[in-house]
Amino acid sequence: MPDDLLLDAQGVSVGYTPERGDRILAVREVDLRLHQGEFVGLVGESGCGKSTLGFAVTGMLLPPAQLVGGSIVFDGQDIASLSGEQLRQARQGGFALVLQSGMNTLNPVRTIANHFRDLLKAHGSDHSTARERGAELLRTVHLDSDVLDRYPHELSGGMRQRVSIALVLSLEPRLIVFDEPTTALDVVVQAAVMSTIKELQRTQQFTAVLISHDLGTVLEATDRVLIMYAGQIAEDQPAADVLTGPHHPYTEALLSCYADPRADVVHLGGIAGNPPDLSKQIDGCPYAPRCPLVQDICRRIDPPLAPLGRGVAACHVRAPASKELAATAHEVADREH
């Protein structure tokens, strides 16, 4: 593994097996490589598998979710082979964590100081050290240390989310997945919390993934953007290029939903139709039924990721190498039959 590669996930598939009904394949053979200190965005419509992928790569999947394929190597260690207890220990030792729109993950009957105490106890910190460390961490998220003696309900939504971020930082994770961290907040508070997240990532140099259904939020914060559709990566590009370069038709559709606050005229489009049912087999490109550029091949063969611009995209039309790669793979499959 090259020195600065922190996460190397390959061919990751995650299924949900409900008590009744068909298995939902929420993540389908996804490759995800993260370099140390990188800040990557993961964008797509609701239900496309973003959270599931975030939980998978941090070893935080819970039943009924199950890793059904692929390998996840974090800092040289295959995490799929670790037990629950080994993962818990790895987390205490600075592994990786998901921060959800975490305002409701605080315990209503514990003060904020007690939250820090509980987490840091496992690190061997005593009461006064935990309190000191808590105050210090609260300062990094721009909260006063008197927040330590408050209960969650005494704080605003934005403050609670800042506390959640400070708690996550207390474990000094090397990778943090921020899963829609500001979605539950009002717009002004959203911007302030996002700017703190950006600042922390820059100053503390942890590796981060920002999950959002909103392309605009991600473009403003991250260096590289992964577009996810129906459990797969549709496109992977430098954030700066997404606004200007050639794109996957789905990225284009998402972009048309995003109002650039600096633009004179704002076009707000929606995307007609719905993503496919993930409990069914998908033939061809999953976006084909909604795609304005659809061709015959798109309905038959799922395009693999192929070079496009400075990144990759899975599109027979826009990334022509997808077509060649798919055709070769198809021929091989035919010959083997």
Ligand SMILES: Nc1ncnc2c1ncn2[C@@H]1O[C@H](COP(=O)(O)OP(=O)(O)O)[C@@H](O)[C@H]1O
């Ligand atoms: N606990 C669960 N049981 C069954 N299906 C689930 C569960 N959680 C998520 N799913 C399904 O997995 C798919 C991906 O979900 P998710 O990863 O939450 O998407 P996103 O975060 O992009 O909105 C969806 O189709 C969703 O219905």
Ligand SMILES: [Mg+2]
């Ligand atoms: Mg989600």
